[in-house]
Amino acid sequence: MSPRPLRLRKISNPPPVSGFKPYGNKKNGTKSESIFLHFEEYEALRLCDYEMLNHHQASVIMDVSRPTLTRIYARARQKIAQALVQGSQIIIEGGKVYFDSEWFTCKSCGCYFNNPEKQEKITECPLCKSSDINNYDHSIEEDEESFDHCNDICICIGCGHEQLHQFGHPCRGEICPECGKNMVRKGTPHSKIINK
């Protein structure tokens, strides 16, 4: 039996450089091989360690499941540690990814638009200049408070009933009060399949 195909990982910010080179002379003089860091591993590292998101929030942004994100992240750290210890250069390339920037939607004119200048935050709709805009596709809270508590939602597989996620209680353990089925986390690939 052939394995399931990999899910495409979504990358919002490509790395500014295509790799890193070691500096200074090496002690034993042997030339070590380059480490190939995949784009998805770079992105996982950026989301988890630079943006300080938790694994679930990062997984929703990359459009993969939470365990997959954790595996990608673990691989990224392993490769970077290997490169630092062995003094080898890092080349960022490859991986099964697609690039997509952040998308926004405007409530007043109903249009969708993206933000090509990633460093600058977008505050108004480019079309009607209204400031009533929303993050489209994924709604991460931008404020710092959201890291302390969790605004995620559990959704029922059977009837689509939603309730606020209890921090520390896995969604799978929650039972839907309306139809008695197990619930899953809203926004994960798993819950999207069920909605169809």
Place this chain on the structure above:
Amino acid sequence: MKIAITSTGNSIGSKIDQRFGRCSYFVIYDTEDKGIEFLPNPNKEAQEGAGPASVQLVASRNVQKIISGEFGIKIKSLLDSLKIQMIMIKEPEKTIQEIIDMLNK
């Protein structure tokens, strides 16, 4: 700043084209001197690669925003790397005049 809008016809009363690569006309609107220019799309009947060819045409005019109904997966990454903003309007009945009025507000 120049803005490209996809159009179904060559007048400002025509409606927005919901496709980007195979739209009939591109409207290049300049927000500074309010100039409007209509460009017929040579890739309208192209078998394949209409999107990237259209991107090239529009990018050669130095536009910073593109307004259309939908963008394909090939175009999104291309425009991302060119730092051109994409704006999607999911209303096929909107006319070019209405969009230009919105931009001038």
